[in-house]
Amino acid sequence: MANIKAQLARGVRDFNPEFVNRRKWLFSLLEEAFRKYGFLPLETPAIELNQTLQGAYGEESDRLIFRILNSGQYLESITDSDWVAAKNGQINRFTRLVTEKALRYDLTVPFARYVSMNRGSLIFPFKRFQMQPVWRADRPQRGRYREFYQCDADLIGSDCLSSEAQMVALYVEVLVQLGFKGACVRISHRKLLHFMAEALGLSAGARSFMVQLDKLDKTGKEPMSAYLDEQGVSHELQAAWWALLESNLHPSELAEQLHDFARQAHVALPTSIVKELETLIQYITALGVPTTNYRFDLSLARGLDYYTGFIFEVDSGITGMGSIGGGGRYENLTAAFGVEGLSGVGISFGVERILDLMIEKDMFGDAPTPAAYILLATTSSGCMEQMLTCAQNLRTHGIHTDIFAGDPKPKKIFHYAETRNIPVVAIFKEGPSGDTLVHLKRRTDSEQISVQPLEVLAWLQADKTWNSR
């Protein structure tokens, strides 16, 4: 009869209790931080209309969107020529004819859709955080799944640079709290990158310059040099640019170094950008962010098209690991939905990678969250009712109480408590004179005591040290 093979679909996974406990712990910590900075929670549906997601991520990402097949007689409107075209490779067009919904690909576009729909009732600037799963039909690898959580915070409806500064402060606060002492927010600026492209004489090819730049830390310098040679950039200018990139961009010297580079390239450095940089540095400093936890890095480009100003990426401080978060300023995220002039800043925590890293580096410690504080069990059925009454009394007082429902052998009871990391075991037994006695045992040091059922609560409350390890 059992002929169904128990199996998961590609790229998705189950989360066992230990993992869920850890993720919930991380999420509650993130939520606490978001709320501390004035963000409010938002949730949007897993399903969005195709038109909402259409084109928002570029041609290549389109194939990574999970489409939902229409219900009912969805083939009725398909013509013979549609079939032929689909068979000849025009599968995208066909897909659009039989699907009108898809699973969300990220949280940013649904957020833009939400803001656009509710622009009349939202008070701007609007700040929200959102922690929900998203789906991508990517080919899975270690640490890359087809279903994963994103944790985003966005502020929209203001172009004040205090927003960027607070995002940096929020990043640093959370990551240091998590134990990433060496975490560093890398900061760059899209307009500065365009200026560099222009200074190098690449203004027409700024886009491909960004792409090259984005993978610089992965591929090394050679492809970039080859690209610049190909574009006819003089070796002098290239050298000046590399120097700018590799110099330790200390905030106080940054403006000067940019001016130097502009002089060598014989172009004018837009003063507005310099002013923005200086202002951001002032704000970040005022927020008390240690200078070791952020730096300017002009090799940071970020792939996403919609960023227009400052961009961020967070280095975990653990060598060999990629970024654990990113974000930036966008000036027109809602334009596609007909709402112009809303500037905003968004950041994202790469929670899957953060969890992987924390588990790998043993940053959670080795004690799994106890399934309960106390386990009640009885070896004689006559004590069952008193045990249940006791359990409910403990629960009323907030003590996590589990009742052993299996074969009531001491060996079983203690083994169960051990595997679930329950620190205290209480065995209800009939005493010599027919009354019920409770044998309380603390597993950590095998301390044991016998009390009356009514005394269990008071005894636990008086001895809170039992819970500490």
Next chain:
RNA sequence: GUGAUCGUAGCUCAGCUGGUUAGAGCGCCUGAUUGUGGUUCAGGAGGUCGUCGGUUCGAACCCGAUCUUUCACCCCA
């Protein structure tokens, strides 16, 4: 989407160039021992060798397809 790669008990893996009843450690279950679990001892259950098809007298082992894993590219968290 392109090109590789992996797949043997719950877990980690053995299994010599295809040859008769496929093994180990850990875990699990039972019993004994132990102050009521953690130690030790004895015993036990569990696998149509990812799936389907092919080659062969014979396939865990060779070939094909498919699914899953991992890796590079694309892209990205």
